[in-house]
Amino acid sequence: MNVPETLPGLVTECGEPVFNEPWEASAFALVVGLHQKGAFEWTEWADVLSETIKNGPEETPYYQSWLSALETIVSQKALIDEKEISMRKSEWEAALVATPHGSPIELENGK
Amino acid sequence: MSHDHDHDHSEWSDMELKVKTLESLLLEKGYVEQSALDVIVETYEHKVGPRNGAQVVAKAWTDPEYLQRLREDASAAIAELGFTGRQGEHMRIVENTAEMHNMVVCTLCSCYPWSVLGLPPVWYKSAPYRSRAVSEPRKVLSEFDVDLPDSTKIQVWDSTAEMRYLVIPMRPEGTEGFSEEQLADLVTRDSMIGTGLALSPEEAAA
Structure with missing residues (x-):
């Protein structure tokens, strides 16, 4: 099947990942x-x-x-309330900074 | 944000951070369980897909009584084959004929018959398909290499959270005596959305 140009993102049936x-x-x-x-x-x-x-x-x-x-x-x-969400976001951000690239990212890493 | 090539710590996109934040909190609070989440992803990545729908279509082509049950209560007839929806949606079949071609869209979001077709393709979720399938279906079909004679009318079905449609494409010529299994191989995902036709035996072999 041709991929119509007018439908952006259109992909053919085969080999399409379910999640990108x-x-x-x-x-x-x-x-x-x-x-x-x-x-x-x-x-x-x-x-x-x-x-x-x-x-x-x-x-x-x-x-x-x-x-x-x-x-x-x-x-x-x-x-979940807003405060918990913004708090958890900061905790993950701290964990990311504390985790060397390639290592598993755990919340504990940021504490 | 400047990109610092010297950093050696981990990074996530905004999307990853948002998902991780929600996921970790929802797990902690017991609203979801990790094992259940794993099963959901596994199921939709590997187990549910258009092959389910192809079995339904092949059986409809070969078994007139089954076709009748599909017409009367498609959800129940599809469940006979072990395919049941998780969202409690009602299924309805729409049958293609030489006079009438059916195609399915969801203009609001992307309601889709997951239990028989798996997860929707990218184009089904795209804004151009959602609007143009309704405004100029014949042109959209021709972009999918489906050119119907002018005498064939096109009916577009708009899915909702409560009602999902499965197109039963026309059985290809030259398939007399084919088994259900052989027939199922001719049924493509797009033919069950109505943006394609079932393959001829020659096309399937190519």
């Missing part, structure tokens, strides 16, 4: 996992994702929208 980067798989699994554990209805998720895609720039990569929508639904459902 590991974080995409993690974000995907978190949403399905939260839904399986009853954190939200799938229709609620579809609504949040649709809104996120509609309101974002048209060229936003799909899993970036997916991740933004995950952040939104986590806060809507009050699963």
Whole structure:
């Protein structure tokens, strides 16, 4: 099959990776996992994702929208509060700085 | 941010940092379990894919009673083969004929029949496909190398979180006496979205 030029990002059936980067798989699994554990209805998720895609720039990569929508639904459902999120982000940033390139990145490394 | 080539510590993209932050907190709080997350990724990367849908189509081509059950309650008929959706969505089949070609889109996001087709291809999620499939389906089809005669009407189905569509492509000519397994090899993912046709035996062998 030819790859139509007018549909950017269009790829053929063979050899297409399901996820381009590991974080995409993690974000995907978190949403399905939260839904399986009853954190939200799938229709609620579809609504949040649709809104996120509609309101974002048209060229936003799909899993970036997916991740933004995950952040939104986590806060809507009050699963984690904002303070905890920003604190954890700083902890990971500290862990990254403290972890030599190539070593496993653990939260403890930054403490 | 300036890029310092002398650094030797680890780095993540913003996306990685965001995911890791949420994941670590959600795991700690017990909203998700690591083992369940691993199973989800494993399943969608390796076990669920368009081969599931191809089996459904091949059976529909060869077993009129099964086709009837698909028409009446596609979710139940598909579950007979062991494929069940995780999102509780309803499945509906749409059958291609010489007069009517069906194609599926999700204009809002990317609702897709995961249980039978796996995860959607990149183009299905793209903004141009989501808008142009509705506004100029015949042109989009020709870009997929599908040129239908003018006498064939095109019906576009917009998926929702509650309703997903599986296209049953036309059975290729010259396949009389083929087994379900042989037929399933002719059924491509795109033919079940409606952006392709089932392969002829010659095309499949090529």
